[in-house]
Amino acid sequence: xxxxxxxxxxxxLIVDLAAHRxxxxxxxxxxxxIEYSLLxxxxxxxxxxxxxxxxxxxxxxxxxADAMPLLRTHIAxxxxxxxxxxxxxxxxxxxAGIGYRFDG
Numbered sequence: 001x002x003x004x005x006x007x008x009x010x011x012x013l014i015v016d017l018a019a020h021r022x023x024x025x026x027x028x029x030x031x032x033x034i035e036y037s038l039l040x041x042x043x044x045x046x047x048x049x050x051x052x053x054x055x056x057x058x059x060x061x062x063x064x065a066d067a068m069p070l071l072r073t074h075i076a077x078x079x080x081x082x083x084x085x086x087x088x089x090x091x092x093x094x095x096a097g098i099g100y101r102f103d104g
Contacts, residue, residue, distance in 0.1 A: 010104030042102035
C-alpha cells in the first residue's frame with residue numbers, strides 16, 4: 001500500500017516528503033540524494049518488507065537489481081546518520097537475506 005502522505009512521523013523522526021527534509025528529534029539530518037531516496041522508499045512502505053531487488057530497482061534502476069554491496073553500504077550509512085541523531089534508535093530493520101523494512 002503506497003501512501004501519499006506529505007509528512008511521515010515516527011518516534012521523533014519526521015520525513016517531510018513535500019519539503020525533501022528529514023528531522024530527528026527536531027534536528028535536521030543531512031542525507032545524500034541516494035540515502036534520502038532509500039529512506040523515502042522505506043517510509044512510504046512502512047511496516048512492509050521491501051526486498052533488496054525492490055529497493056535497488058526503485059532507487060538506482062533495473063540495471064542495479066543485483067547490486068547488493070551497493071545497497072548494504074548505503075543502508076549502513078543511512079542507519080549511522082539516523083542513529084547518531086536519534087540516540088541510537090534503529091528505524092531500519094533487516095530481514096536477513098530478503099530485504100529491509102521501516103520499523104517506526
